[in-house]
């Protein structure tokens with residue numbers, strides 16, 4: 001099954017929130033502290049926990065994801081919690097960013113693209129970030145326990161960081177994390193970069 005349909009099916013099948021409302025607070029604190037306000041784009045926003053968290057903090061947020069089920073869920077939660085944000089379906093394989101943002105974030109998503117598409121979307125992300133703005137990108141690395149199960153791109157050690165030569169690196173970490181949100185508990189090998197233009 002293609003990754004795009006895989007996720008929509010997972011969202012449809014999960015009665016509760018698939019990612020249990022998990023917010024990447026440790027990483028997003030950089031936006032709160034360095035930017036305080038501004039426009040944020042969340043690519044592969046899932047059910048929108050990060051997007052809604054940032055909107056509640058006063059950021060003007062747009063959330064994009066390929067899954068219509070996830071996007072509808074974001075809209076429902078935002079309405080229920082009286083939060084204003086934009087949410088749209090988008091396929092990052094062909095997505096073109098239309099405006100500039102103060103921050104563009106993408107957690108556990110762009111590794112579902114092919115290497116050439118990853119090069120293209122990171123170029124787009126960087127170009128559409130305002131000067132002084134921040135990018136946060138989280139991807140899986142080679143040796144991740146899901147390697148072989150999905151047709152996705154696993155980053156080499158240090159590879160994500162290379163995209164941000166010339167930017168100020170606020171944080172770059174390679175680490176392992178247990179995922180108990182779906183299927184059998186499994187460990188991800190992760191790289192996360194937080195970079196300032």
Ligand SMILES: C[S@@+](CC[C@H](N)C(=O)[O-])C[C@H]1O[C@@H](n2cnc3c(N)ncnc32)[C@H](O)[C@@H]1O
Pocket residue numbers: 003004007008019022043044045046047064065066067070090091092093106107108109112
């Ligand atoms: C592991 S989830 C991460 C969701 C959220 N960022 C988080 O960290 O909780 C990956 C997300 O990427 C989305 N996705 C996968 N392929 C995509 C594509 N080609 N374009 C846009 N979104 C995609 C899936 O629908 C899913 O919501």
